[in-house]
Amino acid sequence: MTTAAQQFSHAAAAKATDLRHRAIIQKNIASYDIGVARGKDRFADWPNARSRAAAIKFETINHLDRYLEQFERNVLANGGHVHWAEDAEQARQIVLTLARQHGVRKVVKAKSMTTEEIHLNPALEAAGIQPVETDLGEYICQLRNEPPYHIVTPVMHLSKADVAELFHEKFGAALDAPAEELTMVARRQLRQDFLTADMGITGANFLIADTGMIALTTNEGNGRLSVSLPRIHVAIAGIEKLIPRLSDLGLFWPVLCTSGTGQALTSYSTLVGGPRRDGEVDGPAEFHVILLDNGRTKLLANPEMRDVLHCIRCGACLNTCPVYKTIGGHTYATTYQGPIGSVLTPRLRGAAEWSHLSFASSLCGSCTDVCPVRIDLHHHLLHNRRDAIASKFDHPLQRLAFKLWLWVVQSPARYAVAGKLARLGLRLGLGNSFAKPWTATRDLPAPPRQSFRDWWEKVGQASRLSDVKPPTGGTPVQHHP
Numbered sequence: 001m002t003t004a005a006q007q008f009s010h011a012a013a014a015k016a017t018d019l020r021h022r023a024i025i026q027k028n029i030a031s032y033d034i035g036v037a038r039g040k041d042r043f044a045d046w047p048n049a050r051s052r053a054a055a056i057k058f059e060t061i062n063h064l065d066r067y068l069e070q071f072e073r074n075v076l077a078n079g080g081h082v083h084w085a086e087d088a089e090q091a092r093q094i095v096l097t098l099a100r101q102h103g104v105r106k107v108v109k110a111k112s113m114t115t116e117e118i119h120l121n122p123a124l125e126a127a128g129i130q131p132v133e134t135d136l137g138e139y140i141c142q143l144r145n146e147p148p149y150h151i152v153t154p155v156m157h158l159s160k161a162d163v164a165e166l167f168h169e170k171f172g173a174a175l176d177a178p179a180e181e182l183t184m185v186a187r188r189q190l191r192q193d194f195l196t197a198d199m200g201i202t203g204a205n206f207l208i209a210d211t212g213m214i215a216l217t218t219n220e221g222n223g224r225l226s227v228s229l230p231r232i233h234v235a236i237a238g239i240e241k242l243i244p245r246l247s248d249l250g251l252f253w254p255v256l257c258t259s260g261t262g263q264a265l266t267s268y269s270t271l272v273g274g275p276r277r278d279g280e281v282d283g284p285a286e287f288h289v290i291l292l293d294n295g296r297t298k299l300l301a302n303p304e305m306r307d308v309l310h311c312i313r314c315g316a317c318l319n320t321c322p323v324y325k326t327i328g329g330h331t332y333a334t335t336y337q338g339p340i341g342s343v344l345t346p347r348l349r350g351a352a353e354w355s356h357l358s359f360a361s362s363l364c365g366s367c368t369d370v371c372p373v374r375i376d377l378h379h380h381l382l383h384n385r386r387d388a389i390a391s392k393f394d395h396p397l398q399r400l401a402f403k404l405w406l407w408v409v410q411s412p413a414r415y416a417v418a419g420k421l422a423r424l425g426l427r428l429g430l431g432n433s434f435a436k437p438w439t440a441t442r443d444l445p446a447p448p449r450q451s452f453r454d455w456w457e458k459v460g461q462a463s464r465l466s467d468v469k470p471p472t473g474g475t476p477v478q479h480h481p
């Protein structure tokens, strides 16, 4: 097992029995679910909106070269600059070079998972530049010195009391302060940072090819302030964030907001079309867009996996995933968590180290059901598993166990003998040794007195099925922390 797989396994086992964590996540996702159900009702035809969004992304990704060039031409025509970054290191160096050229000491950042992906904050700090996260959730993460728990809601794992405790410790806020007061505490701190920052860094929810604009959606207006107050604005986005036309936003903004937060639209929808022009009173003197590859063209070259690039990072697949809800976002130890993270990470960061994530799924298909751009997520998990096995990135014992299982189930006689042996072992109490770590947090049910096969033989002798009672003797599984 790789180090990442071992850490994942230990962290998952611990989090799965953390009942406080479970209660907070269930509460937060329950209110998200209500919003999403309402949001979908606002569409005349939600399934059709998903199909339309999927079709536009399909068209865009399959002509990405053309749309990227169109986007670049239009950014340049608007007075902006475009930089191409092959990997995370190149992207970091572009930012650091720009920062050095302009004597930047402080950066305000709007929420951006792409900057998490390239580990920008540690690089800025190492260069003596102070990065300040301005999205409230990201700001809380930064104060706690931990990565985002979720790609849309970075502190979904915290309660209001947790935040009050943090703000009490950092800023002296009252422990019983209401949520509004806590947000005002953050606002007072961040206003000073907005006014004194030299550079604003954002992601881009969408890159718009036919206008060279970027679209940002936030609930706090921090994206708009990060763009308009500092002297330089740098937007960092994966190359897959393109949509062809400005008019496509009429579909993509509500689809993203509905799936992301259950809102019709977030409170602030911002379009950035270049640097400040003559006669304008605000806006940056320079506007730079960094287009990041970092493994995306490898996905593009793979017809089977290409639709993963349709992702608009709404987080819906995380919110519906029973595994994510049980083990939590930090357990994945990746930038992108949940089903999309388990599909993407082995492809972007290397299958040898990260294939275990594709096995951490029940394959229930709920992620595919909710994805607003209809990515076939659970089949992609299977594709990753298939490739991991072919490359021998799975555990040798796992392969041996499946070979043994195949040998047993290929013969009814062997299957019957195996069943009898298993029931005997359970009755002798061997289950607790063999079924660890399952039995560390659960009671093992007592085995039934007879197998289904034995029961069925009796049914065959019975004149009416309804006269026969099903096998008894087992006990329901009891879970305990």
Ligand code: SF4
Residues within 6 Å of the ligand: 259, 310, 311, 312, 313, 314, 315, 316, 317, 318, 340, 367, 370, 371, 372, 373, 374, 375, 377
């Ligand atoms: S894969 Fe689909 S559901 Fe998951 S984050 Fe991306 S767009 Fe949203």
